[in-house]
Amino acid sequence: MQSWQLWAAAAALFAAITALLTKLGVQSIDAGMATLVRTLVVAIALALVLVSRGQLAWSTLLQLPGNGVLALALSGLATGLSWFFYNRALQLGPVAAVAALDKLSVVLVALLAWLVLGEPLGLKAWIGVVTMAIGATLVAWA
Numbered sequence: 001m002q003s004w005q006l007w008a009a010a011a012a013l014f015a016a017i018t019a020l021l022t023k024l025g026v027q028s029i030d031a032g033m034a035t036l037v038r039t040l041v042v043a044i045a046l047a048l049v050l051v052s053r054g055q056l057a058w059s060t061l062l063q064l065p066g067n068g069v070l071a072l073a074l075s076g077l078a079t080g081l082s083w084f085f086y087n088r089a090l091q092l093g094p095v096a097a098v099a100a101l102d103k104l105s106v107v108l109v110a111l112l113a114w115l116v117l118g119e120p121l122g123l124k125a126w127i128g129v130v131t132m133a134i135g136a137t138l139v140a141w142a
Contacts, residue, residue: 016099022087023095031088038083100139107133
């Protein structure tokens with residue numbers, strides 16, 4: 001299973017399932033508490049997977065490069081904020097509209113990858129970015 005497309009499609013499927021289950025959860029639980037519960041479940045589940053694969057050891061963690069750890073720590077903070085805002089949006093709005101607006105992150109990441117990382121975007125990619133932005137907006141405010 002070395003195809004990035006397969007992994008990305010699986011991520012999209014589970015993101016959709018996540019949105020539906022989170023909408024059900026935040027109907028009775030505060031967005032902040034919901035984010036904490038989700039985060040704890042993710043951390044525990046991932047730790048168990050790494051332990052079962054023999055990949056989790058303190059010595060390994062201590063050998064990770066500092067710049068990579070810093071980038072991942074900041075990414076973790078961004079993830080936590082994203083999840084909190086997403087959970088709060090789901091408490092207030094319809095799941096399809098919230099998820100569509102959240103998917104503007106795809107547009108933003110393409111633009112940031114182009115601006116910050118210098119990743120090229122060809123004509124087809126630019127058309128895709130624009131149509132995704134239009135589509136997400138239409139679904140969110142339909």
